[in-house]
C-alpha cells in the first residue's frame with residue numbers, strides 16, 4: 001500500500017463523523033448511522049485504491065451501501081480489503097454519550113478475517129502486556145499478568161467491559177480480584193484502542209461484543225503493537241454454519257492477531273463523533289467544524305493524531321444530511 005493512503009483515509013472517517021455528529025442526542029440512531037454511511041460512501045470513491053468491503057453494513061440485499069462485496073475506491077491503486085463501521089456506537093450518538101467513532105480498517109487483499117455478524121469473546125491489551133494474557137485463562141490470571149507487566153497492583157487496574165447481563169459473572173470475578181471497572185454502555189472498539197494509550201487510564205478490555213468490531217479493533221492494536229485475541233460465539237445453527245463456511249471448523253479456536261488481520265501492512269483510521277478518552281468529538285463552530293482523528297499504519301508503526309478544521313462555506317455538504 002502507498003504510504004499516502006493512510007492520510008487519504010482520514011478524509012473518509014472525518015466525513016462520516018461530521019455527518020453523524022449532527023444527530024447527537026436526538027434519539028435517532030438509524031438516522032445517525034445513515035448519515036455516517038452515506039458520507040463515508042461518498043468520499044471512498046475519491047480514494048486511490050481498489051477496495052472490496054469485507055466487513056460492512058450488511059449483505060448486499062440488506063444494505064444499500066457499504067455492503068459486503070461492494071467495490072470501493074477510484075480503481076487506481078492497491079487491491080485491499082476494507083472493513084468499515086461508519087458509526088461505531090449508534091446508541092451512544094443517539095443519547096449523546098461518550099466514545100462514538102467513525103472507523104475503518106484496510107489491509108492487503110485477503111488479509112482481513114471476513115468476520116460474520118455474530119458475537120465474539122475478546123481480550124485486548126496494550127504493548128506492555130503482549131504475550132502475557134490468554135483469552136482462555138481465568139480472569140484473575142489475566143489481571144495478575146497485566147498488573148505485573150505494567151508494574152501495578154491489581155487494585156490499580158482499570159478493566160473495561162460492556163455493561164451487559166451476559167457479563168455478570170465476569171464482572172463479579174473482576175470485582176473479586178479487586179480491580180476497578182468501567183462499565184460501557186456501548187463502543188468496545190474505542191475501549192480496545194484505549195488499552196494501548198496510557199493516558200486513557202484503561203489497562204485491559206474483556207468480554208464479548210460484535211465480531212466485526214473485533215476485527216477492526218485487532219487492526220488498531222496491530223498498528224499500536226498491542227494484543228487482541230478473539231473467539232467466535234455462534235448462537236444458532238446458522239451462525240455455526242457461517243463459521244464453518246469461513247474455514248473455522250473449531251469455533252473454540254482462539255483467533256490471534258494474525259488470524260484476524262494477516263501480514264504486516266494494515267491501516268486503521270478513526271474520527272471521534274462524540275468525546276472520548278482518546279479523541280474529541282465533532283465540534284460545530286458556526287462557519288467551521290473541528291474533528292480529531294487517529295490514523296496508524298502497522299508497517300511503519302506511525303501513529304498520527306490529526307486535527308481537522310472544516311469550512312462550512314467551502315464544504316456545504318458537511319451540513320446536515
Ligand SMILES: O=P(O)(O)OC[C@H]1O[C@](O)(COP(=O)(O)O)[C@@H](O)[C@@H]1O
Pocket residue numbers: 087088089090091162164185186187188189208209210211213
Ligand atoms: O449491544 P450488544 O448486542 O451487546 O453488542 C455489542 C456491540 O455493540 C456496540 O456496543 C455498538 O454497536 P452499534 O454501533 O452497531 O450500535 C459495539 O461496540 C459492540 O461490539
